[in-house]
Amino acid sequence: MTVTWEELGWERLAEGVGRCRLPGWDCTTGLVLGADAALMVDAGSSLAEGVRLREAARRLARRHVTHLALTHPHFDHVFGAAAFAGAEVYGAHGTSGAGALFAPGGQGREALRA
Numbered sequence: 006m007t008v009t010w011e012e013l014g015w016e017r018l019a020e021g022v023g024r025c026r027l028p029g030w031d032c033t034t035g036l037v038l039g040a041d042a043a044l045m046v047d048a049g050s051s052l053a054e055g056v057r058l059r060e061a062a063r064r065l066a067r068r069h070v071t072h073l074a075l076t077h078p079h080f081d082h083v084f085g086a087a088a089f090a091g092a093e094v095y096g097a098h099g100t101s102g103a104g105a106l107f108a109p110g111g112q113g114r115e116a117l118r119a
Contacts, residue, residue: 013061025061027054030081036062044072048085055085
């Protein structure tokens with residue numbers, strides 16, 4: 006079954022491109038769909054929010070997110086990154102620690118509890 010961007014609470018900006026305004030912190034995430042890849046821009050403020058974004062992206066793209074771009078190291082943009090295990094992570098200056106935190110073999114959620 007095909008689902009629309011709007012049905013999932015996203016705004017479609019162009020073919021295969023959309024954004025979602027997240028509640029609570031005035032954070033916007035983005036999704037860019039290519040022929041063989043899906044790029045999520047920012048991951049939300051918590052693991053639960055990241056999971057919701059991941060599942061919405063999977064429904065829209067009909068595949069897993071393959072790439073994650075972190076725009077800056079604020080919690081409301083990076084704490085959901087653990088939900089995107091297996092995605093190739095890219096980050097702006099200052100986000101390298103966040104990317105390493107959620108990389109395969111990284112500390113993930115346990116480090117967030119510290």
